[in-house]
Amino acid sequence: MSPVTVVRHPFPFSALVGQARLQQALLLAAVDPGIGGVLVTGPRGTAKSTAARALAELLPHGHFVTLPLGASEEQLTGTLDLSHVLQQGEVRFAPGLLARAHEGVLYVDEVNLLPDPLVDQLLDVAASGVNVVERDGVSHQHAARFVLVGTMNPEEGELRPQLLDRFGLALALDNYADPVTRQAIVRARLAFDTDPEAFRAAMATAQQALAAQVVQARGALGGLDFSDAVHAHVSALCLAAAVDGVRADLVMLRAARALAAWDGAPAVTVAHVDAVAELVLHHRRHAGSPASPEAGDAESAGERATAPAPQDNPWGAMPPPADTVAGIASIKPLRAFGNRPPKKA
Secondary structure, eight states, X not given: OOOOOOOOOOOOGGGXXXXXXXXXXXXXXXXXXXGOOEEEXXXXXXXXXXXXXXXXXXSSSOOEEEOOTTOOHHHHHOEEEHHHHHHHSSOEEEOOHHHHTTTSEEEETTGGGSOXXXXXXXXXXXXXXXXXXXXXXXXXXXXXXXXXXXXXXXXXXXXXXXXXXXXXXXXXXXXXXXXXXXXXXXXXXXXXXXXXXHHHHHTHHHHHHHHHHHHHHXXXXXXXXXXXXXXXXXXXXXXXXXXXXXXXXXXXXXXXXXXHHHHXXXXXXXXXXXXXXXXXXXXXXXXXXXXXTTGGGHHHHHHHHHOOOTTSOTTTTOOOOSSOOTTOTTOOOOXXXXXXXXXXX
16 A cells, blocks of 8 residues: 655745734745845744745745754755766766755754854855855856745854854744734634645635735846935944944845835835844844834834825735635734735736
């Protein structure tokens, strides 16, 4: 008798409740993987791995690859068969996890427990989109464009500042303190576990809208520009945070551009910068430097920059499903960010 294969579909990204900022960070990285990945800290049970796995489903190819803690450099980058080079005169490359994650999501749990050289190499490829493997004078390179999502618990050890800075965006999650939010999360999870197919069917329209908007925003990136005033605002925020180098400036402009592309805006504005600033500065701000104006109210900042006009769909990119799973009629996906549904081709 052949073994039974059980296919487990992920929890829908559009049905996540109570994690709008996490959704925002992940969608920004999905629009522009060159941002350099997302680092998420926080307690267990706050949807870190659930959100990362759900994001992969929105990408065109949907790959989700997990990097285990015990992985070697060869497992990560791939290997070269030098004996084949000598015998046949050509490079034989055995792909690693980076190749498998191309056009998908590479998830690293407890990234702070990985060896520093492995993290450094991982972040380098995440930012460049190219993996280069060299051995004894023979080299091979391939595209490795993926959304890197790393999670960690600071109580188990910190990342070195040099590695922290290499992550494009970062945020810290808290436990759910609002009873209504906790109840909505539990209802949604119970409904999904009871009948995953029905739950996913109820969210299909919202999922399709998000996936289409990711593709559309990616296509719009190259046509967006920013003014000197926007650039000056980015510089001022980074200087006020006393960041090292200019990586924060570069990431902030890329993240603001990704948000503008998501919104369908004709250009990057100061409002887009303010909406992403804290995600960029959270892990780079030196002690004693003032927080960005929106740091104390990150949700409001995002909503100010992307609030829909009265005639627009108040759900932003995630329209409420026409039908809901029995027992969760009151659950609605939170608006992640942006105020425009995907345009028709």
